[in-house]
Amino acid sequence: MKVIHLISGGDSGGAKTHVLSLLQNLNKTITAQLVCFRDGPFAEEARAMGIPTMICGGNNIPHLRRELAAYIQQGGYQLIHCHGSRANMIGALLRKPTGLPVVSTVHSDYKLDYMGRPFARLTFGAINAWALRHLDYRIGVSDAMVDLLIDRGFPPDRFYAIYNGIDFTPAPSQGERLAYLRGLGADVEKNSVVVGIAARLNPVKDMSTLVRGFAEGHKTCSRLRLVIAGDGEERQKLGDLARELGVEKEVTFAGWISGGMDRFYSALDVNALTSLSETFPYALTEGARFHLATVATAVGGIPYLIDQDVNGYLFTPGDWQTLGRYLAALGNGDALRREMGEKLYEKASAKFSIQSTVDTQLHIYEEIIRRHNRPKRDRDGVVICGAYGRGNAGDDAILEAILQEMRSIDPDMPITVLTKDPKATRLTYRVRTAGRMDVGTWKKAMRHAGLYINGGGSLIQDVTSRRSLWFYLHNIQAAHKAGCKVQMYGCGIGPVLREQHRKLAASVLNASVDVITLREPDSLKELQSMGVTKPEILLTADPALTLPAASEDEIDSVLLRAGIPTHGKYLCFALRNWKGFEDKAPLFAQAAKYAYETYGLTPVFAAVEKHLDPVAGRLAAAGLDIPHYFLDDAGSAGTIIGALSRMQAVVSMRLHALIFAAGQGIPLAGVVYDPKVSAFLRYIGQENFLDLDALTADALKAMIDRMVSSPISPEEQAAAVQKLRQIEQVNVDTARRLLGK
Structure with missing residues (x-):
């Protein structure tokens, strides 16, 4: 593989470090040629590192374009990679004459690059903004940078994220720290806790907040000291602020550190960063290398x-x-500092090493070249429609699972998702989106797609809303008329109560659907009773069963943010405010108290639909006089699955809380407000459920007794779930067949 990198050659800071370390390591595997538009320290350092470097200067842009286009074509390069505004402009101009894909790594927010320089912002900033929109692909130096640009209207499926990686090889001993710190001018003693930061002293780094925060922490932890390595236009202002706050003696302005930063970081106890804007700063991984609390x-x-x-x-x-x-807590907590520093080192060294960065970059190159060479088709990709963008973790888990499965069929296929919240869905899953009412956009997508997926869940029902039933049936008809194959994907059916709706649904499904894959047998009976006979009908399972739990650290963080100790003994209630629930809510409080007093299980009221379920949890917990917790927003499907994995048992009205918990082998009890809940539990061989209407305190306590005292064995439940996961593969195989893959 041959890739040409374009950069101005005057770069410094994180962008310089990223490009030079990346190219040095890329050249061990591929040819990564560096072209600088000026000579100087950047190019000199690149040559010293063994990076093939060429200078292509001058301000005659048409000449520069011709010269580089000829060089690229003669050299057999496959991809152009740009860094910075000037390179982005040249890269945009090279797309047509070279016919190659052009990608830019966005190292910073281009709207902030010229802060305080209005003329440069109006000229160079405007040119860069234009160029970025005329490139083929963009790489953000963090997922947050990618999200920022997608939020500004850049195509969501033309982005990649990469993180600045460093070499985590243990550093040699850096010498005696007190002598070093005193040499910088710091007033430190053996028991001092030294907070440090290495950064430019400019407004974006917001050092005023650091000095104020340090002064606040120093009030309750007098052994705190602050060392600031760096210089800039705010130096005088910060010194005046330290004097004003009475910490002039405890704050040291060390200026720029020469001879590398290892000695500096090795002398610290706490690493700090107060920036208003960052991509992914090296300062944090460099501190993590020295096991610093941060x-x-x-x-x-x-x-x-x-x-x-x-x-x-x-x-x-x-x-x-x-x-x-936070600074006071770390200053007063020696064990806390060590524990946090060690955990940060473990994560950073595993996920943010230079080798990880290089591997990610190579994968990105391979994918871009593959996508560039992808044959053009009249029909390509998938349109997915479902109850997405509503804040319901169950529905969003279905979408996440379907997207993973579509990408397993063809990682490069275009995907459009119909959703209530196009912006949120676009940011979360980085796919093209269309609002539910944006008829023109989703009909256009259907005309170009090969497959329309009616995506999971119980969409064909008229209990919650007759309008939603009409909407999904209309879209199925529209997709069929547009020439798409149509698959209803791992879904539930019903209840459809009104006779006219049953006839309408049967008519549309018989006329417009190619294959229906169902998540449980009860839905098959419902289709048969409605008279749906024309589509191919297969029994599979819910796609959300395939999703894994998040990492242990992410799960810990979700629980701790909610004030929940990470490894207690818990009984989870996942409830929803359905018709009749308010009358039954006190029963859950009685059951929670019973479980706490009988089995030592502390109740946790968890939300699957974060906008609605917290109300149900608080209704159920009203008047509860035992310890209890609320998990109102557990984040993504992975962290919700992880949080449920920490429970000893789960009582749930929410179907997907049962699905998530079942996948983790957690004992279950269902409270049935909708037949889909009992249908799933029977499908996995679980009979521990009761209708909401029939619920009593004694019945709820008996279900808890069965979960705790004689639950279905974890092995049996795991075997049942594993069988369902294998069956769920039929959903994917069917989609692959309909796509002609």
Whole structure:
């Protein structure tokens, strides 16, 4: 593989480090040629590192374009990779004459690159914004940077994320720390806890918040010291602020550190970062290499490294009070610092090494070249429609699973999702989206797609809304008329109560659907009773069964943010405010108290639909006089699955809480507000359920007794779920067949 990299040659900071370390390591595997538009320290350092480097200067853009196009074509390069505004402009101009894909790594927010320089922003900034939109692909230096650009209207399926990686080879001993720190001017003693930061002293780094937060923390932890390595236009302002706050003696301005940063980081106890905007700063991984406890603003890609309360602390930009509390906690907690520093090192060294960065970059190149060479087809890809974008973790889990399965068939296929919240779905899953009412967009997508998926869940029903039934049936008809193959994917059917709706559904499904794959047998009976006979009908399972739990650190973080100790003994209630629930809500409180007093299980009221379920949880917990917790927002499907895996048992009205818990081998009890709940439980051989209407305190306590005292064995439940996961593969195989793959 041959890739040409374009860069101005005057870059510094994180962008410089990223490009040079990346190219040095890429050249061990492929040819990565560097072209700088000016000579100087950047190019000199590149040559010294063994990176093939060429200077192509001058301001005659048409000449530069011709020269580079000829060089690229003669050299047999396969891809053009740009870094920075000038390179992006040249890259955009090279697309047509070379016929090659052009990708840019976006190292920073281009709207902030010229902060405080209005003329440069109006010229270079505007040119860069134009160029970025005329490239084929973009790579964000963090998922947060990708999200930022997608939010600004860039195509969501033309993005990749990469993280700055470093060499985690253990550093040699850096010498005696007190002598080093005192040499920088710091007033430190043996028991001092040294907070450090290495950054430019400019407004984006918001050092004022750091000084204020440090002064706040110092009030309750007098052994805290702060060392700031760096210089810039705010140096005088920050010194004045330290004097004003009475910490002038405890704050050291060390200036720029020469001779590498290992010695600096090795002398610290706490690494800090207070930036208003970041992509993914090297300062945090460099600190992690030295096992430093870390406090940082929750900006850019930083939350992908730091799991709150587990391996570090995050705070909102400008919130110096919270920063002060965190610094005081770390200053007073020697064991806490060591534990957080160790956990951060473990995660950073595993996920953010230079080798991980290089492997990711190579994978991106391979995918871009493969997509560029993909044969053009009149019909390509999939349109997926379902109850998405509503904040319901169950429905969104179905979408996540279907997307994974479509990408397993063809990782490059175009995908469009019909959703209530196009922006949120586009950001979360990085797919093209259309609003449910954006008829023109989704009909256009249908005309170009090979397959329409009516995506999981119980969409064909008229209990919650007759309008939704009409909507899904209309879309199925529209997809069929547009020439798509139509698959209803791992779905449930019903209840469809009104006779006219049953006739309408049967008519549309018989005329417009190719294959229906069902998640449980009760739905098959419902289709048969409605008279649906024309489509091929297969019994499979819910796609959400295939999703894994998040990492242990992510699960810990979700629980800790909700104030829930990470490894207690818990009984989870996943409830929804359905008709008749308010009358039954006190029964759950009685059952919770019974489980706590009898089995030592602390109740956790968890939300699957984060906008609605917390109300049900609080109704059920009203007047509860035992310890209890609320998990109102457990995040993505992976973290919800992980949170449920920490429970000893689950009582649920929500189907997908049962599906998630079953997949983790957790004992279950169902409260049936909809036949789909009992249908799933019977499908896995589980009879521990009762209708909401028939629920009594004694019946609920008896279900808890059965879960705890004589549950279906984990082995039996695991075997049943594994069988369903194997059956679920039929959903994928059917889609592959309909796509002609």
